[in-house]
Amino acid sequence: MMTPVSIDKNEILKYYKPIAVDTHKGIQGHALIIGGSYGKIGAVCLSSKAALKAGCGLVTAYIPKCGYQIVQIAIPEVMVLTDRNKKCISNISFDLQPDAIGIGPGIGQDEVTRKAFLKFLKTNEIPLVIDADGLNILSQNKAWFLLLQPGTILTPHPKELERLIGKWISEEEKFEKTISFSLQYNVIVVMKGAPTYIIDGETLYKNTTGNQALATAGSGDVLTGIISSFLAQGYESVQAAILGVYLHGLTADLAAPKTGFQSFIASDSISNLGAAFLSLE
Ligand SMILES: NC(=O)C1=CN([C@@H]2O[C@H](COP(=O)(O)OP(=O)(O)OC[C@H]3O[C@@H](n4cnc5c(N)ncnc54)[C@H](O)[C@@H]3O)[C@@H](O)[C@H]2O)[C@@H](O)CC1
């Protein structure tokens, strides 16, 4: 296996851009988070709050109707658009120009959602992060891989990765298959785990932050929001993925001495983002 590039503070500081003093919310990036279904609106709350806390100027959540009050009350800073369907997303249509989209957290796999996802992939040209059930829907329709725009970021955990690329019999084969996948479809794969690797064609990156505190519901949803935020702020796809994975891991490293591994929850990752950014200054 090739030697990975280590994602550490030195690597991050090569392209991390501090926030300009004269910036404003209109140029700080607008992220759209599409996801949620009945019982899994929390995934969108986590993703969209994480996107805001990672620095983009505006965040809109696109969710089924049942999530409207939940998101508006949970995070008043986030704007909300609702699908015409009550319990799951059935038609992805919005009258705004986001700079990046994160799709999949909590979206479910209803037949109407699959159809809406296909229609979206056929027309979308906005930089994209696909996670969770977005990946699961994609995995069941391999022909749809060809619809992915170059630089699309996929963030599978090991089970989602297996659904995407098929089973592997060794670590080496897992990386070989993921590299082939990344090259064939020109996408960036964030192989979440302990540790997380990022594959951009033949370049392999290995993260150095994070710990077992992250083994908790919603921590991947938070990561999707963070990466979508950096993409909306104008970072290149691979840079957004690297910065996101590093800072996400750092939130757990900073919080664990206070929470312990057991009591850390995904919301703690969001509340420690500020400290993670400060450690870069
Ligand atoms: N509060 C919420 O609304 C939450 C919603 N969620 C949503 O729930 C949906 C289902 O996602 P899930 O990921 O739970 O379900 P999946 O069925 O995709 O994945 C769970 C399976 O993957 C395996 N797995 C996960 N991480 C692994 C690892 N590191 N190593 C080996 N195996 C691993 C598990 O053992 C399990 O078999 C997604 O849409 C997701 O966004 C979850 O993120 C949890 C929180």
Ligand SMILES: Nc1ncnc2c1ncn2[C@@H]1O[C@H](COP(=O)(O)OP(=O)(O)O)[C@@H](O)[C@H]1O
């Ligand atoms: N033991 C661990 N060490 C480091 N990071 C971990 C560990 N367990 C989980 N993580 C991280 O937590 C996140 C889990 O994502 P995911 O499985 O999609 O969660 P969810 O779907 O519940 O939001 C990933 O970023 C993964 O790398």
Ligand SMILES: [Mg+2]
């Ligand atoms: Mg997940």
